[in-house]
Amino acid sequence: MATKRSVGTLKEADLKGKRVFVRVDLNVPLDDNLNITDDTRIRAAIPTIKYLTGYGAKVILSSHLGRPKGVTPKYSLKPLVPRLSELLGSEVTIAGDSIGEEVEKLVAQIPEGGVLLLENVRFHKEEEKNDPEFAKKLASLADLYVNDAFGTAHRAHASTEGVAKYLKPSVAGFLMQKELDYLVGAVSNPKKPFAAIVGGSKVSSKIGVIESLLEKVDILLLGGGMVFTFYKAQGYSVGTSLVEEDKLGLATSLIEKAKAKGVSLLLPTDVVIADKFSADANDKIVPASSIPDGWMGLDIGPDSIKTFNEALDKSQTVIWNGPMGVFEFDKFAAGTEAIAKKLAEISGKGVTTIIGGGDSVAAVEKAGLADKMSHISTGGGASLELLEGKPLPGVLALDDA
Ligand SMILES: Nc1ncnc2c1ncn2[C@@H]1O[C@H](COP(=O)(O)OP(=O)(O)OP(=O)(O)O)[C@@H](O)[C@H]1O
Numbered sequence: 001m002a003t004k005r006s007v008g009t010l011k012e013a014d015l016k017g018k019r020v021f022v023r024v025d026l027n028v029p030l031d032d033n034l035n036i037t038d039d040t041r042i043r044a045a046i047p048t049i050k051y052l053t054g055y056g057a058k059v060i061l062s063s064h065l066g067r068p069k070g071v072t073p074k075y076s077l078k079p080l081v082p083r084l085s086e087l088l089g090s091e092v093t094i095a096g097d098s099i100g101e102e103v104e105k106l107v108a109q110i111p112e113g114g115v116l117l118l119e120n121v122r123f124h125k126e127e128e129k130n131d132p133e134f135a136k137k138l139a140s141l142a143d144l145y146v147n148d149a150f151g152t153a154h155r156a157h158a159s160t161e162g163v164a165k166y167l168k169p170s171v172a173g174f175l176m177q178k179e180l181d182y183l184v185g186a187v188s189n190p191k192k193p194f195a196a197i198v199g200g201s202k203v204s205s206k207i208g209v210i211e212s213l214l215e216k217v218d219i220l221l222l223g224g225g226m227v228f229t230f231y232k233a234q235g236y237s238v239g240t241s242l243v244e245e246d247k248l249g250l251a252t253s254l255i256e257k258a259k260a261k262g263v264s265l266l267l268p269t270d271v272v273i274a275d276k277f278s279a280d281a282n283d284k285i286v287p288a289s290s291i292p293d294g295w296m297g298l299d300i301g302p303d304s305i306k307t308f309n310e311a312l313d314k315s316q317t318v319i320w321n322g323p324m325g326v327f328e329f330d331k332f333a334a335g336t337e338a339i340a341k342k343l344a345e346i347s348g349k350g351v352t353t354i355i356g357g358g359d360s361v362a363a364v365e366k367a368g369l370a371d372k373m374s375h376i377s378t379g380g381g382a383s384l385e386l387l388e389g390k391p392l393p394g395v396l397a398l399d400d401a
């Protein structure tokens with residue numbers, strides 16, 4: 001069963017004076033000094049919280065951070081409090097735990113329109129086990145449940161799935177709804193022609209998404225490290241490029257499947273190659289069919305960019321997952337940047353452009369083009385699973401619309 005798109009949403013009448021348990025995904029990157037290096041997920045959580053406080057609800061926020069094994073100070077949510085308070089325009093209180101007497105006392109003290117942030121919910125091993133008793137304890141804190149943690153919706157954990165069984169109504173927040181509108185709505189009912197761009201390092205991690213997209217798209221553009229497995233399967237020499245030897249047959253069958261479905265599958269025609277995997281490697285551009293021994297492909301070349309751009313100019317809906325090359329190294333970032341620029345340009349002409357999480361989002365942000373896209377997903381793994389057509393437990397657990 002694919003994930004449903006229509007879930008119950010927030011209704012103002014239910015809110016005044018109510019205690020609302022809001023699961024958000026505040027799993028943001030922190031540096032060694034615990035400074036937030038990208039606050040996108042905090043900003044994305046704000047509209048739902050503001051809506052709830054604006055209608056006089058008492059908001060209990062819950063999130064995980066990282067993958068702690070037990071209570072681990074470096075995974076505390078405390079460093080997030082100043083930024084969260086600043087963005088909300090009001091002081092957020094943090095509890096020392098997510099269940100227990102102290103938490104219950106703090107919940108009882110939340111004023112109408114106030115926000116209490118519970119400590120990292122993964123400090124309890126019962127969270128990831130989706131332990132029903134733990135879920136019941138979380139549920140007992142509140143009158144209703146809002147799940148706005150799209151980035152964690154692929155996890156069936158106590159605060160993302162279990163709690164919805166014990167707390168009604170259980171509804172989606174605005175971020176969750178927006179993600180579903182784009183990643184389920186636009187993809188299942190796209191304006192055509194519909195193009196997908198899939199890149200990233202390995203074909204093995206994108207098989208599901210490629211197979212699922214082949215059922216829906218008119219054009220499929222492939223880039224990144226995975227293309228060398230496709231080249232090798234076609235008999236090209238690929239030098240020392242990334243190749244998954246056990247996926248050669250799969251690459252051939254994906255090419256055949258595209259043909260059978262009438263999908264225009266475009267592989268890069270030229271590549272930027274390097275003599276080592278390094279930012280200061282020597283580089284040159286060669287046709288895809290002639291990568292010399294000892295060299296590896298690290299980006300798509302200018303001819304491929306031109307062909308990909310022409311295909312994108314014909315499209316009305318575009319979804320992008322995975323960079324075209326090793327964009328972390330400036331020398332091999334041009335292909336990824338070119339795609340980001342083209343998508344920004346066609347977005348301005350009314351084309352729906354969806355960036356499906358993970359490294360492609362980082363690349364779009366690095367290029368300063370994030371606000372030009374129709375939708376940038378806050379979920380890496382979650383958006384990939386959704387695009388693969390897998391049900392998301394955190395969404396399935398919510399009430400129907
Ligand atoms: N030609 C290449 N050779 C080796 N690595 C590559 C190549 N092209 C891209 N990559 C690497 O692929 C990585 C991204 O791959 P991944 O499959 O994780 O993409 P993603 O789906 O966008 O990210 P995430 O897994 O975070 O959602 C980048 O770190 C990039 O450097």
Ligand SMILES: O=C(O)[C@H](O)COP(=O)(O)O
Nearest residue numbers: 027066067151152380381
């Ligand atoms: O960053 C993510 O993808 C989400 O916050 C989920 O985190 P997890 O992979 O540790 O479950």
